[in-house]
Amino acid sequence: MKKMIKVVRNNKLLSIVVLIYLSLLLFLPVKAIDSSRNSLYYIKEMFQIMPIVFILTALIEAWMPKDMIINSFGEKSGVKGAVFSLILGSFSAGPIYAAFPICKMLLKKGASIANVVIILSAWAVIKVPMLANEAKFLGSKFMLIRWVLTIISILIMAYIITVIVKKTEIPMVGNLKQKEKNKINVKGEYCIHCGLCEKMLPQYFTTIGNRIEFTQQSLPDEVLENINSIIEKCPAKAIGYHHG
Template sequence: MKIMAIIKKNKLIVFVAAAYGILLLASPDQALQSWRNSIYYLIEMLQVLPVIFLLTVVIEVLVPKEMITQGFGEKSGLKGNLLSLLLGSISAGPVYAAFPISKILLNKGASITNIVIILSSWAVIKIPMLANEVKFLGVKFMGIRWIMTVISIFVMGYLMALFVKTKDLPKPEMGSRENVLEIKQEYCIGCGICAKLLPEYYEIRDKKAVVKKMPQGKLQEAAIVETADKCPTKAIVLSMDE
């Protein structure tokens, strides 16, 4: 029973292992090449992802939500589209590195349209890729493909925004409580602003702010949101079920 539970919990890993086993029996040479490719990409991920996760922390802590909303939000218009295109085009690393960054930008107010533009431009029109394209296929080919690709990316971004809304995207599970107030201890510097503003909800312990009780009702939520906005390191997080 324990073995079956482990298999159910790790279906993807078991499926991949079974596929490698079958390939090894059917074609040992291809299995060996496939294994080498997998090791290569695994090493690449181990080199890239720590940097990406560090970047997501920097964005989450140091970049104000208002800046993301103005630059990449629903009302950013063509300016936001062009900024998203630029961000995706100058970025480095494989496209899977763009997903955690896109998630942070969404959480901070970026629109679905601009996230699609970032991901798509990251995947197909990065500047290093264009340079190689010129080298092998010429400037004319690259230029025409770039124009057609950008048009397609913009159209796809706006179509995605019609069918997919931010509320449709997966959210972390928050348990059965309606409101979850949390202070990220790794970000908190113990400045005490929150405890001074709302001493009934926060207090300082061991030079760190901690939550005393959870908010209930719209008025309390508004007060908590105000303390979160004034927190210099954005360590206060209020999650609300809609």
């Protein structure tokens, strides 16, 4: 019983979905059958699409340098980053859930939350093929006005989410729950020697020669939040978790 309760707590969303399906089965069996068929259709579609997406994501992560991601989609990319994000989302292919692993990879490599919001939103609502069909059936004027207003809304939403949500709140490879499987990695080629990490946690970061080194790999629970704060605040994005 205790194990079952633990499983439910660790999978709250899935448990809620199962409970809803069971309720439908009891009170609205016809709806339950229709819902199950639709769910199975999307699950089948995901099994067909997601392996390709994961392979593509791994290739992009391996081949695209981190500094390119930071320059193109990072916190200081400005208008350029917003435009690149809009183009990437608008010319994407596949359902919106295919964008999630790609956006998570971009966040890991230094993309800003605002630009990830733009990519996801553009991917969902302003794909170029969709715009062409919209103009065909509803007219170019309708399509253009809706497109402009949608972009404005996306930019406002990106700003609001950036204010409310921080990167440390987003689950990542190397997050707190995986601390025992990861090591802190300081990339000397990105470090600008600002001294922020050394000031915040001098017992863990120190200058050795001409570079900052992380001096300990044991991560007590009380410093994990500070470690993630340093990773978030590092202006050069030179500090991160090394999985292995």
